[in-house]
Amino acid sequence: MASHGAAAFPAAKPSGRVFPVSFNDVAAAAGLRSPQIGGGEKRGYIVEAMGSGVAFLDYDNDGWLDIFLVNGSRFDAAPKPSNYLYKNNRDGTFTDVTAKAGLTKSGWGQSVTAADYDNDGHTDLFLTYWGRNVLFHNNGDGTFTDTTAKAGLAGDRDRWGSGASFFDFDRDGHLDLFIANYLTLDIPRAPLPGKDATCVWLGVPVFCGPRGLPFATNLLYKNNGNGTFTDVSSASGIGAPQKTYALGVLAADLDGDNWPDLYVACDSSRSLFYHNNHNGTFTERATYTGLAYDENGLEQAGMGLALGDYDGDGLLDIAKTNFADDYPNLYRNLGKGGFTDRALFAGLGLHPQYVLWSPILADFDNDSFPDVFLAAGHIFNEVDRLQTAQRFRNPRLLYWNLGNGKYEDVSSRSGPGISAEHSSRAAAVGDFDNDGALDILVMNMNQPPSLLRNMNRSGHHWFKAALTGTKSNRSAIGAKVRIESDGRWRTSVVLSQSGYYSCNDPRVHFGLGTATKVDMMEIIWPNGNVETWRNLPADRLFEATEGAAPQ
């Protein structure tokens, strides 16, 4: 892991304002009691440290978010756990329906991307593995079928699939699939802890990698519109970049041309920005758009990515997490593909002692400015024995957007759900209880997940929109939603994966502050068509179907 020896950035003067949100972990009470496994207590290989994804999705179209948890595995003789699907009972609890849904599967699961790839109205699941990836087709009756081979996604060999995203790169109305690959881990040939300098950390033998292990390249599958996919990795240029260890993925229009691009956070190597050339090919532009390295031109150990308009200028900015001894990035979008890192200016450099994983950019207090949540947890159990400020288990970090380009660290005053210490990885945001306040689902290594219920006392208003594509892909993945309220514009995008290995609530959410209505909502659908709605009431979910806007 790339380490920069970064110092803790001193905190700015407190704003003196009261953060009106508190998070309580209600996972156990909600019935989420099964652990997500990532190796044993003693980790011999890097795959045991990476964790696995979580998803908020509505698999049964009842308007209530269900939960899917990807599970990892272990090398010892203990029973191998399965992934889990939990159905929302609409009363704050969930029921494990994994077996009934036909989703029981064990293995070294990594990430989850959820979308309706065949436009049949039901959300499907694609899971990456260290091994063979899996496509689960949603049959629409509460069950899923493994259609990986039929869809042509089985691949030619075992790989380490990491992040993945459904997105419609050619805007033909059918969701294509990008799959990042982390590295090549061949256990019989993999070096053991302490083998060389890449397998020693602070003088202690630890598992090897990613440095020193063989790189992997990324994959792009084009949706043929008939339930099958074709590998276009080579022809599209997606497979061209070499020498990267790819993890988190964002698929969205990042340079304002209304064609979806890809940004990939890479561990201990340069990150990748694939610009969509509008002709089925991509050009990798991360270095000169400011997204590849830190400001000194050094590689970072990128983990997860989040997208949001943190400064309210209508352009989508990116939050990226990194390994310890470094700062996260907050890439401000300058337009036309240029970005500048404002993390330190914004006040996000306070805790370089944490290994950060899933970032979330979301408005937790509905004041209309997206806040930042960061899941943290070290990769080496050995760290607790060392004289260092780093620990295996850490609290979560929560930064409150003050509305002036700056954030305030409110981690210690946001309730027990934030201050509780875990070694966390993935995290997803969504309103599982439909109260208008965004909740958080967090993966904890070898523990049950945390379901952080948002107890928002701000009294602020909110607005949500559920999008359905008709000409565009039905999940509306890639749709950009802009709302105007109280004279200010806010922007959000429908994504099929973000954070680290995770899948957020597919409904876009906006805090409105004291405004009681949305004056205008503009949707730029994935195919580029633009529709506008006016005077929409606050504190409601609005269902927007492509082509249904009043003329």
Place this chain on the structure above:
Amino acid sequence: MRLSFFLFALPLLAQSAAEYAALGARLLEANRPAEAQAAFANSLRLNPAEFEAIAGIGFLHFARNQFAHARPYLEKAVTARPQSFQARFLLGATLVQLQQPKAAIAHLRLAVIRNPAHQDARKLLASQLLETRQYRDAITILQPVVETPPFDEEVHLLLIEARQAAADTAAAFALAQKAAARFPGSAQVLAWLGFQLQFAGRYEEAKLPLQRALELDPAFPIPMQLLGEVFLKEENYPEAIQWLTRAARNMPDDTETLLALSRAQSESGAIQQALETLARTAQTDARVHLQLSRLYFRLGDEAKARQSADLSVQLRDKQPAAPVSTLRRR
């Protein structure tokens, strides 16, 4: 008059090596180096192992900046008398000048043990520890004396730097504030306080000590540069350009300043000027080419952008160490 006569007569009276050495020492004190050297030479002719004479000649070479010549005498002196603080300190200082920090540190450590109250030895040792990135050791050396009156400005400056470089930023900040109270007329100290405040994101507060530092020393380029960086972070590009241009005039070869100026120019839309600024920088710095690649991309020349990006990576791979963010290294 009487002393002068006495010193004039002394060479006639000296008989032994020790007496010649003592004479040399007195002549040195009287600032008569040529005669002192002759007396030391006479001493060594009579006894090649005469410590005072060996050390004296070593000192004379050191005082004349003849460090390579000083070194063998001083090494011989510390071998002859390992307990001598003066010989150790001089040898350490000589090795500093010869840019042999590892050996210098070894001798300066022993010098500080022999004479813990000697501030110059302590400061020289700390500066070498900082040069070699042994920040924690530098803190250990400086911390015991920072609170001892009379306060020493340089001890404060070195300790702030050590704390900062050791990632102990809260302590560095606190000490910078204390130093500013103790040395309100020091432009250096005020520049450090400004640096700490801007590092803490307290941009408005940072401007005050930086502007005061410039009132005290209008030609001091560091506060100009820091003011430029503060305005750059605040996205006040005209002000940033103004301060960074002034800083660059005083530090024409400083890459940090020119890079910041180029960034401010490009952010304000003056891409061509930003390119011209970068042309004045060391072309061996990977960050320069990284910035160039961004400028070419903004100009729509993707081929050149890619070329610069590739060169940046090549240069970075040759110089992989991350720059340490401290004031002194700027």
